[in-house]
Amino acid sequence: MDNEQREIILGFVEEGRDMIDEAEPLLVDLESYADHAGEVDSEIINTIFRLFHSLKGGAGFLDFSNVSHVTHEAETLLDLFRKGQGRIRSDHVDLLTTACDFIRTIFDQIETTFVDTGFEEEAEQLRKDINEKILEIQSGDAEPDDDLEDVSQQEEAVEEEPLSIDFGEFEQDESEVEEEAEVEEETEYEEPPEVVETKRETPKPRIDMGMLTQTPEMVKAFVQEAEELLETIEQALLSLENDPNNDEHINSVFRGFHSLKGNSGFLGYSDFEKLAHQSETILDKIRSGVAIIDSKLLSLLLEIIDFFRGGLSNLNEGRPPRIPAASGLISLLNDTLVIVDSDAVKAPEEIKPAEKPVTKEPAPEPPKPAIEKVEAKPAASKAEVAKPKEEPKTPKPAPAPKTAQKPAEKGPAPKAAAAQRQSIRVDVEKLDVLLDLIGELVITEAMVAQNPDIKALNVTLERFERSVMHLDKLTRELQDVATSIRMIPLASTFRRMIRLVRDLSHKAGKKVDLHIVGEDTEVDKTVIEQISDPLVHIIRNSIDHGLETPDERKKTEKNPTGIVTLEAKYVGGEVWIEISDDGRGLNRDKILSRAIERGLVKGDGSDLRDDEVWNIIFQPGFSTAAQITDISGRGVGMDVVRRNIENIRGKVDVRSTTGAGTTVILRIPLTLAIIDGMLIRIDQSKYVVPLVTIRESFQTTSREVTTLMDGQEVVRVRNDLIPVVRLGDYFGISNASKELWDGILMLVEHDGRQVALLVDEILGQQQVVIKGLSDYIGKAGDIQGISGCTILGDGTISLILDIQGLIDSVETEENSEIDIAN
């Protein structure tokens, strides 16, 4: 297997994961419909169907038969719901989500081994399970009450298909139509496994005249262009699904097939040519209003795209350009085509025929003769194909549909423009390198601008200064752009929680509504990676411990359905992710008694503030104690939460009101790599203080300084008494300023707590690139008071102060009720 193939597979897995991630919350959505008498939102089900379809296509193309089999079965099941032939029940959703999990597992393996073998048994089991449900639904169709459903389904169909036709003389018993549809469906869906089989066969050598004169470059160019064309066609087809009358999309599909036909004809790929030709013919009919496009035809066309891709992969691997089952597809295409009846053409208004109960299913009779014709003579011109079907009717475009299309034309214009926004997938490692390089650039820029040689010149360098300023502006912009590239919306992470909430609420026997707010909020990719686990832990706690059972809730006059809210927003320089529930809240007494039991708190703890008590739940090991459910509050895995968040320099806040619920706030800094800092000097060493923490700098007098018995100095700033940290002592060097009033005090604040730092000199503001201290020394944060380091313009390393750590170190000395060392 070459690298290119590996990349294709990895791309597929990546996309596939996205699709599963997208499908899962929708499935949960579907379940809520199951609770409401099984009425289905066609929008949702269509989306899920499309996702599974694409997944199946991709898997089939890459020969991942386990994935394609399961997705195929799931797709069939979804198709039944889509057609309104069955009601969605919880167990269906369960099965489909299991399928999602299963596919994820396979993806995990594919990523390392590049094959999906080894899951045959499970795949077969899943297929069987799903198939059972399918059969159940299909046999259930005969039940009398389904008539009602049929009608509603057909009304729905009419709504979707303003171009529908009046069957007129073809009108027949509804049940017959139903049967017909089923047969159709089987033929349609039986196809893909067949493909897999044909693909496995060693392709028979075929001699093509055209192939003799081809150069490899030509083939490569053809494949590339064909892939692009197929992509365009696919996009247009998918858009057509929502907007079947859109001329623009129909034309674009037509043009795509037309170009494909031309190219393949030139190279003598007859399979490609025939199939493209037939698709083009169909599209031409649709374009001229002779036939209509319905969801069945769309699905078929989408499938044909997949077959084309299969053919292209044959080509790519040097096999003959054969498209499996091409002739079968051509006849299927004709089968599926719905021809506009002459009555409908004559009908002056669109609405009238549309109101009649018409199915989306193809007219059963007329296309039949056409099939043989097409098969016998695949290259038949469109007129010839059209004629046998259209003989009694006017082959002219229906006027009514045309006018109907007019208003629709205006809408899609911006849509098309939006579609032109292209994106590419980039290896994250490359992005990391880019960001590193920009970091180096920022440092180097400082090196140039503050070069001692230039300073030594001791003249005013007006033009130089101007250039430096310009360079500075550009590097900042560059840095902003690079940072924004790594920003990803939280949506996918949040949506994954929908499934979690569903599973947990079932398990706990509690009713839970999950509200998601601000999922568009973008955060750095590293943040996404780090918050996923914490979110799971917090939500699990909310549902397990926070929310009461429905009965309990009724007793306290709460809505029996609990609410968990997941909200993301920007606050200052931070992103806040809030997870709140309206449950019973944390229980101060129980946490305290447990903490005292474990020796975490000395005394009776009555002097601790609420937030100090809540912070106890983050103590490692405290979680295990909390698992014994006599503590109603959280605890499970909360130390994981804190550790992950601290890894990304974030912070966790807990707020809780007894009886009203708990809110956990994850506060994460926006930028992870570069911060604005203030450079300070202590003796000969330079340190960086994060600018956001600085409140003010001032000089003090001896009158305002008080020394406590233990030597801790406290300075009075207006009405506040602020503890002083002599940074020199803290870092084991000595301050040049021996007395507080000799140096400068810098008032810094973190999370409402303040200290004053004694520094010898403030050197100025500067952007600094955060670098971790080596792994040898330990992760940043292992050294209290240091969050990392940076390289200054002169090449020296300067440590970045961790204000939170500094404040903690002062406060733990002052206030040792909470023995953290334990």
Added chain:
Amino acid sequence: MSEQQQNELEYEENEDTLENKFLTFSIGSEEYGIEIRYVTEIIGIQKITVLPDMPSYVRGVINLRGKVIPVIDVRARFGIEERDYDERTSIIVVHLNDMSVGLIVDTVSEVMDIPQSDVEPPPRVSRGAGSRYIHGMGKVGEEVKILLDISKLLFDEELEELQQMVTE
């Protein structure tokens, strides 16, 4: 034999030769050697940024072309009396376990071949802080070089030392 196989063989030979090659340096009156395959470069003494709360032998971090790497003082690691750095003081940068660390030594001497057959096991009688980092004694002519186990030198019993620090 194909060219590729030949190359592979040569490469293996190279590996072999690398394994018996040692970079020697002196601390005080003794000569020490470390396996050359761990050495990435040798630089002069640099400005060291001191870190708080570190074991005494971890002197701090230096800027090596934009990379922040920690430096340890081998004298301090051995528990030998310290002395001031001078123009002959060198930093040997070694790469191990995916991290780079600088070793501060008095002087770097040379690269020499010490075949396995000339390496004696470390003497059992030796006491003192430094002896646990000895990999073997290399005999070169009349002289003896103390060959160091670089992994032990960097990582061994760090915990113990850290604990000592805490209890102090």
